[in-house]
Amino acid sequence: MAEFSLDLTDEQRELRDWVHGFAVEAVRPAAAEWDAREETPWPLIQEAAKIGLYGFEFLATCWADPTGLSLPLASEELFWGDAGIAMSILGTGLAVAAIYGSGTPEQLLEWVPQCFGDVDEPQVAAFCSTEPAAGSDVAAIRTRARYDEARDEWVLSGQKAFATNGGIASVHVVTASVDPSLGARGQAAFVVPPGTPGLAAGPKLRKLGLRASHTADVFLDEVRVPGRCLLGGREALSERLARARAGGSAQGQAALRTFELTRPTVGAQALGIARAAYEYALAYAKERVQFGKPIVRDAKIYTIFEGTSEIQRLVVARAISGARLR
Ligand SMILES: Cc1cc2nc3c(=O)[nH]c(=O)nc-3n(C[C@H](O)[C@H](O)[C@H](O)COP(=O)(O)OP(=O)(O)OC[C@H]3O[C@@H](n4cnc5c(N)ncnc54)[C@H](O)[C@@H]3O)c2cc1C
DSSP states (O other), X not given: OOOOOOOOOHHHHHHHHHHHHHIIXXXXXXXXXXXXXXXXXXXXXXXXXXXXXXXXXXXXXXXXXXXXXXXXXXXXXXXXXXXXXXXXXXXXXXXXXXXXXXXXXXXXXXXXXXXXBOSSSBOOEEEEOXXXXXXXXXXXXXXXXXXXXXXXXXXXXXXXXXXXXXXXOSEEEEEEESOGGGGGGGEEEEEEOTTOTTEXXXXXXXXXXXXXXXXXXXXXXXXXXXXXXXXXXXXXHHHHHHHHHTTOOOTTOHXXXXXXXXXXXXXXXXXXXXXXXXXXXXXXXHHOEETTEESSOSTHHHHHHHHHHHHHHHHHHHHHHOOOOO
């Protein structure tokens, strides 16, 4: 295995600075307004599309980076700008990751352009995996997918929770159980094309953060989708189910594949939010005067902060490696 390094290449530095520039110039000035409005910031999504930050080419370039660092870097910078706007721009990537991770090349070509729309009329997409009783435990998904052989259609029924862009998306990608007796290994992912009858969404959920980003429950009432909407196709599903029935692995499980592709960026998003919070707090502590002095009284505070974070890194590194690090 190649040695892992966090040293950035010239291209990665360029990408980071480019996204940071967009966060400074476009995202930060609009952040308070869209947070208060609690609405999807379509003009910002369009701006991102115009400069090439919203679209498949951007994601594909990031996924092609063998170090895996490009998308986390971009996510950190965008979330440093504002978490709600950043989620509105990057949320579509979750559905696209599901199609990319489990779909055939033909499915990629058919559905991914519909996820993003175009610069004149951008669209968003939703990935619906979580359910009221299935959060961390994806094996507990109750949404069912039944194959109607006579019509070559899949019929989806169930309820999804916390779906980013749920109900306002063009394309919804839904995970469902084909064979509940197999738990997570009996599941598959399906594309629900734009305007499909039977898919409805609850109202946009009110949240404490990421308020510009649309989050909603999604209800599937006997939703019929063409056979070609099963990601990966029937043959691959049959092989996977046969493998699972014989006690084989869950390799190729749709939800887990999507999470593997996207979860590192979720960590980077949290880092971007934390960096911004630290910078805001520091700037305020320098500016806020009490008892005749700024509340950051002297440089020792920085020293303690730096020292503490250094110690934390060492403690964590020691726990992971088991080595005696000094
Ligand atoms: C803003 C927002 C957007 C989202 N967007 C999407 C989306 O687009 N699509 C989608 O499918 N989902 C989405 N989600 C759902 C998200 O993926 C889930 O919230 C997440 O998977 C956790 O599930 P849960 O909320 O049910 O928490 P739970 O699974 O109930 O977990 C609660 C806590 O218990 C901990 N925990 C769970 N199991 C264990 C265990 N065995 N041992 C120890 N600790 C445990 C967890 O780490 C967590 O801290 C979104 C959520 C939010 C808040």
